[in-house]
Amino acid sequence: MDRRQFCRSALAGSLTAAIPGLTGWYTSAIAATEADTSIPAVSLDGKEIELERAAIRELGERLTGPVLLSGHPQYDAARVVWNGMHDKRPALIARCLTDDDVRHAVTFAHERRLLTAVRGGGHSWPGKSVCDRGLMIDLSQMNAVTIDPAARRATVRGGALLSMLDNQALQHGLATTTGVISHTGVGGYTLGGGYGRLNRKHGLTVDNLLGARIVTADGRLRRVSAEEEPELFWAIRGGGGNFGVVTEFDYRLHPFDRKALCGSLVWPLAQAKDVLEFYAEWAPRLSDEMYAGPLLLRHPEAGDVVVMDVLYVGDPAAGEKELAPLRRIGKPAADAVVVQDYMIVQTENDGVFHPGVRSYAKNLLVKEWSQKLVDALVGAYDPRVLLANHVAGGAVKRVGELATAFPHRQAEIMFVVVTVWEDKAKDDEMIAATRAYYDALKPFMGGYYDNIEFDRKEGNETYGPALPRLSRIKRTFDPDNLFRLNSNIQPA
Ligand SMILES: Cc1cc2nc3c(=O)[nH]c(=O)nc-3n(C[C@H](O)[C@H](O)[C@H](O)COP(=O)(O)OP(=O)(O)OC[C@H]3O[C@@H](n4cnc5c(N)ncnc54)[C@H](O)[C@@H]3O)c2cc1C
Known part of the structure; x- marks a missing residue:
C-alpha cells in the first residue's frame, strides 16, 4: 500500500x-x-x-x-x-x-x-x-522568504506558510524544524513553539529563531534578538501572539539532504499492542536523528491501522540499521519507509486537513511510557478519531525549561486526538468522540501544547513557570492587552 x-x-x-x-x-x-x-x-x-x-x-x-x-x-x-x-x-x-x-x-x-x-x-x-x-x-500577503545560504539563515515574512520556508530552504540543501501540514502559517506556529519532524535533531522552531521584527501595541517597529530587546525576544519564543505583530522571522537553517529515509510502516490495528509495547521500550533510546511516531487511524481502504511515521535525518544506511528492530515487529501490512523527497512526507496529509474542513483537536504531552498508557491508547481507540503525535525528546529536551518561554521540555511525545469532518450536522458527535478519547488519555498528561487545541486552557497550564515573567513583559509592551485573541497573558 x-x-x-x-x-x-x-x-x-x-x-x-x-x-x-x-x-x-x-x-x-x-x-x-x-x-x-x-x-x-x-x-x-x-x-x-x-x-x-x-x-x-x-x-x-x-x-x-x-x-x-x-x-x-x-x-x-x-x-x-x-x-x-x-x-x-x-x-x-x-x-x-x-x-x-x-x-x-x-x-x-x-x-x-x-x-x-x-x-x-x-x-x-x-x-x-x-x-x-x-x-x-x-498578514497573508506578507509572505516572502529569503535564504542566505552562506549564513544558513532564512528571513521569512510574518504571513508566510511553512511550505514556503521548506521549499526555499531545501533549494539550498538547508532546512529547519517545520510542522507536518505545509499550509500552516509560520506566525502562530513559531510563536507557540513549533514541533516538526526535525525537532529531535535541531530543536523546536523557537529554538531556531534568531531574531524577529515586531510591531508592539504602541505602534513601534522593534527588532528583537538575543542582543536587541532580549526580554521581548525571550517572550515571543513560546508566548504566542501576546506581544505584538511579528512582521518578519529570522531562522537558523541546517544542512539537510532532502532525499531522506522517510515514510510509513503500517500494521493492522490487531497488532497495535505489540507495536506500541515494543515502541515504548525502543523509542526513548533512539538517536536524535531518528524520528518515529505511532498513529492509530481508520484508513478508507486498509481499515483500522497503526502507522509509524518515520524520518531519519542523516545517512539512510544508518537509518535503516536503527529502524531494523521495528520492522521485525509483527507483520507489517505495508512498508513505505524508503529514500524519497522529504517534501513528500511534509505535504502528504495536506489534503486530509484541507482549508475549510471542520476540525476539533486536543493534545497531551507524555513524559513516560507505561503499559497502562499503551492499554489506554488501544482500548479507547475510536475510528472516528485520528490519534496523531509529535515525537519530542532529543534536542527538544536538552533546552532549559525557562531558556525560552516554552517550558514543556521534558516530554517524550505529544499525542494529538483530532477529528476532521465536512458536515455541520456532525459537529456535536465528532467533538464528543474526540473528548472521550482525550479523557481516557488524560491521566497520562505531563504537559500541554497550546497551539494544537480547540478549547483554550488557563494561562498557567499553557505557560507554566514562564507565566510570571511573561505577565511582566506583557505589562511593559501591551498594558491594555490589545493582543488578546490568542492564548492570552494578562498584564501583571
Ligand atoms: C492542520 C494543522 C496542522 C498543524 N501542525 C502542526 C505541527 O506540525 N506542529 C506544530 O507545532 N503545530 C501545528 N499546528 C498548530 C499550529 O502551530 C497553530 O495552529 C498555529 O497557531 C498556526 O499558526 P497560523 O499563523 O497558521 O495561525 P493563525 O490562525 O493565523 O494564528 C494563530 C495565532 O497566532 C497569532 N499570530 C499569527 N501570526 C502572527 C504574527 N505574525 N504575529 C503575531 N501573532 C500572530 C494569531 O493572532 C493567533 O492568535 C497545526 C495546526 C493545524 C490546523
Whole structure:
C-alpha cells in the first residue's frame, strides 16, 4: 500500500484555492459608498463602538494594502480561516503588505481600543485569527522568504506558510524544524513553539529563531534578538501572539539532504499492542536523528491501522540499521519507509486537513511510557478519531525549561486526538468522540501544547513557570492587552 493513498479520499485544496482571486489585488480601499458616517464595531472589552468612515478612509489611504469592509467583493474570501467551524465577520480587514501598514493598523486599533485579531496562516484551531466586529490584521500577503545560504539563515515574512520556508530552504540543501501540514502559517506556529519532524535533531522552531521584527501595541517597529530587546525576544519564543505583530522571522537553517529515509510502516490495528509495547521500550533510546511516531487511524481502504511515521535525518544506511528492530515487529501490512523527497512526507496529509474542513483537536504531552498508557491508547481507540503525535525528546529536551518561554521540555511525545469532518450536522458527535478519547488519555498528561487545541486552557497550564515573567513583559509592551485573541497573558 502506498502511503500517499492516505490522502486519496480527501478533498484537494490549498490556501490559495480557498481564497480565490486575492493575488495581485492591492488597490481598491473601501467598499462602495454608504450613507452612514460610521460603522458599528466592538471594543476590547466588548462594548459597542462606532468607527467613523472618514477615519477608516484615512487608514485606507495610509496603507499600501487594501482595507476591506463588508460588502467589498473581496471581504468574504479574506475573512475565511482554516477551520470551517469559524464564520466570523470583522468590522474591517487591514490587508497589510509592509511593516508600516502593520504599524498603521495597530495604531488605529490601539487608539480606539478596538478588538483586534492578527491573521498569519489562519490555522488557529479555535479561530483566534478572526473576530466579529473588530479589526482583522491580515498578514497573508506578507509572505516572502529569503535564504542566505552562506549564513544558513532564512528571513521569512510574518504571513508566510511553512511550505514556503521548506521549499526555499531545501533549494539550498538547508532546512529547519517545520510542522507536518505545509499550509500552516509560520506566525502562530513559531510563536507557540513549533514541533516538526526535525525537532529531535535541531530543536523546536523557537529554538531556531534568531531574531524577529515586531510591531508592539504602541505602534513601534522593534527588532528583537538575543542582543536587541532580549526580554521581548525571550517572550515571543513560546508566548504566542501576546506581544505584538511579528512582521518578519529570522531562522537558523541546517544542512539537510532532502532525499531522506522517510515514510510509513503500517500494521493492522490487531497488532497495535505489540507495536506500541515494543515502541515504548525502543523509542526513548533512539538517536536524535531518528524520528518515529505511532498513529492509530481508520484508513478508507486498509481499515483500522497503526502507522509509524518515520524520518531519519542523516545517512539512510544508518537509518535503516536503527529502524531494523521495528520492522521485525509483527507483520507489517505495508512498508513505505524508503529514500524519497522529504517534501513528500511534509505535504502528504495536506489534503486530509484541507482549508475549510471542520476540525476539533486536543493534545497531551507524555513524559513516560507505561503499559497502562499503551492499554489506554488501544482500548479507547475510536475510528472516528485520528490519534496523531509529535515525537519530542532529543534536542527538544536538552533546552532549559525557562531558556525560552516554552517550558514543556521534558516530554517524550505529544499525542494529538483530532477529528476532521465536512458536515455541520456532525459537529456535536465528532467533538464528543474526540473528548472521550482525550479523557481516557488524560491521566497520562505531563504537559500541554497550546497551539494544537480547540478549547483554550488557563494561562498557567499553557505557560507554566514562564507565566510570571511573561505577565511582566506583557505589562511593559501591551498594558491594555490589545493582543488578546490568542492564548492570552494578562498584564501583571
Ligand atoms: C492542520 C494543522 C496542522 C498543524 N501542525 C502542526 C505541527 O506540525 N506542529 C506544530 O507545532 N503545530 C501545528 N499546528 C498548530 C499550529 O502551530 C497553530 O495552529 C498555529 O497557531 C498556526 O499558526 P497560523 O499563523 O497558521 O495561525 P493563525 O490562525 O493565523 O494564528 C494563530 C495565532 O497566532 C497569532 N499570530 C499569527 N501570526 C502572527 C504574527 N505574525 N504575529 C503575531 N501573532 C500572530 C494569531 O493572532 C493567533 O492568535 C497545526 C495546526 C493545524 C490546523
